[in-house]
Amino acid sequence: MRRLTFLALILLLAGACSGPDQPQGKGAFPPFYLNGGLFLAAIHHCRVQPLPQQITGVTVPHHLLAADLIAATFARLRGHHYQRVVILSPDHFHRSRSPFAVTRRDFDTPLGRVATDRAAVRQLLNNPLVNESGLFSHEHGVRALLPFIVHYFPQAAIVPIAIRGNSRPADWDSLARTLTPLLTPETLLVQSTDFSHYLTPAQARRMDQETLRVLSGGDPRQVLSLNEPDHLDSRGCQYLQLLLQRRIFGAGPTVIANRNSQGYTSEPVNKTTSYIVQLYSADALPVKGTQSYFFGGDTFCGRFVAQRLATPASRDALIRQVLKITGGNPLILNLEGVLTEKCPESPGPYTLCMKAPLTLPLLRTLHVRAVSLANNHSHDLGENSYQEMCRRLAGQGIACLENRGVLDLGPFYLAGFTDVDNQAEQKTARLTREDLAGLDRLKKDKPLFALLHWGREFADTAGPREKALAALLEAKGVEVVIGCHSHRVSTLEGTRKSCRVFSLGNFLFDQYQPPVSGMLVEAVFFPQDTYFLKVHPLKNLYHLRPSAGKACAMSKR
Secondary structure: OOOOOHHHHHHHHHHHHHOOOOOOOOOEEEOOOOOOOOOHHHHOOOOOOOOOOOOOEEEEOOHHHHHHHHHHHHHHHOOOOEEEEEEEEEEOOOOOOOEEEEOOOEEEEEEEEEEOEEEEEHHHOOOEEEEOOOOHHHHHHHHHHHHHHHHHOOOOEEEEEEEEEOOOOHHHHHHHHHHHHHHHOOOOEEEEOOEEEEEEEEHHHHHHHHHHHHHHOOOHHHHHHHHOOOOOHHHHHHHHHHHHHHHOOOEEEEEEEEEHHHOOOOOOOEEEEEEEEEEEEEEOOOOOOOOEEEEEEEEEEHHHHHHHHHHHHHHHHHHHHHHHEEEEEEEEEEEOOEEOOOOOOOOOOOOEEEEEEHHHHHHHHOOEEEEEOOOOOOOOOOOOOOHHHHHHHHHOOOEOOOOOOEOOOOEEEEEEEOOOOOOOOEEEEOOOHHEEEEEEEEOOOOOOEEEEEOOOOOOOOHHHHHHHHHHHHHHOOEEEEEEEEOOOEEEEEEEOOOEEEEEEEEEOOOEOOOOOOOOEEEEEEEEOOOOEEEEOOOOOOOOOOOOOOOOEEOOOO
């Protein structure tokens, strides 16, 4: 769509904001924007397709400079018949007498009237922290969204809530308890939030990346580490969205866009605003940035797995399941064992060998971009076999991440380390500070991720040593620490400074018992070189056929 200049937007808002604040009353608030052309242009130029998944919440800007982002977000929800839309907005002008303000009045917009859910508002007013206010007459955090809401959800009534800037986490928790009965499956929770404010594009990008790491982890408590207005204009709005989505719907954020106001003009801007658009659903949602990379866990294509891969139907089912998640985007795996033309007849239970003619075509079909060989099985058949494996993989265009090595994968660097080595006298706790020294020589021109082989088998949380190693890596500039080896998944933890995944679990391994699990972590890169991490649960790709023998839970050691 044709993008507005800053001057045109300022004139539009100046006209809309003129006049005194509206007092409380029973009549509808008059239109805040008199001309519907801006809204209709954004709506008519929107070409996104609606999502079939149930969306329980969204986070959208309220700067109409980004009207295209607002329209594209709501357009994805076409066909969902929401009866109620709860809007969380900052109290931009500090007008509320209490931590939260609501109104029972309806709203007129240039695209029609929006009804307020008066019964729901009365329930909220039972909370002593909530008061009724006329501030919504000029609160653009609500008013900028209403024309889109009346267009896409004409049957829905709204519950507008303004959150005062000096409200506290205890206040937010109180409001969450009051809101909980209102958040039914027919309710959409809309968070009206603009992110970094008044910063240069470079500064805003750094603040956005810190926010995106917090969103990747999805922990509401980490929102408290963010600052207003450097990171966002309302911590309370973001906290409540994360908390309520997790508690009521079992949903987490999927970031679908990160943009800066500088992108709307060719003229340099020193004080910008940024936008981070989020969708919430208990179902898996597609994400489209400039590029996505997927990380998978422990991968072994020998032994009983080889029998399954030799069956075309089983192999094809595995490929379909993986590509359904990755969409053919680059995949990075922890390849455990040695890739060779022919495996020894009796390698022993703890020597992992994979036949190259069976394994390499699978890796190519899955679009494997790189494999980590920084693990305790890559030298099981000796140094010569290891070097031959590296040559075979490189010949297929698959990069090898070696122990203490670093790969340049385009939008990020990836370092590899192992804390476990079966060939050494000391088999565990191998990694030292000296092993990490090479990270000091890396350029700081792109994010640095690290893939670690560490921890105890079948553990699902990091121990003291893994936590200490992660802290050392982060001190060296590593922003994302991803672990393998335990065969069980852990949670993705996100803070302002880093993201950690203790274990991805299994990608493909001949283990089949309840403690074994797997997941993929997707790193989505946006045009301004920021990234968001998203977890995709992965079913056990190994299902041993009855004729092949009984499935095992064999330890690798």
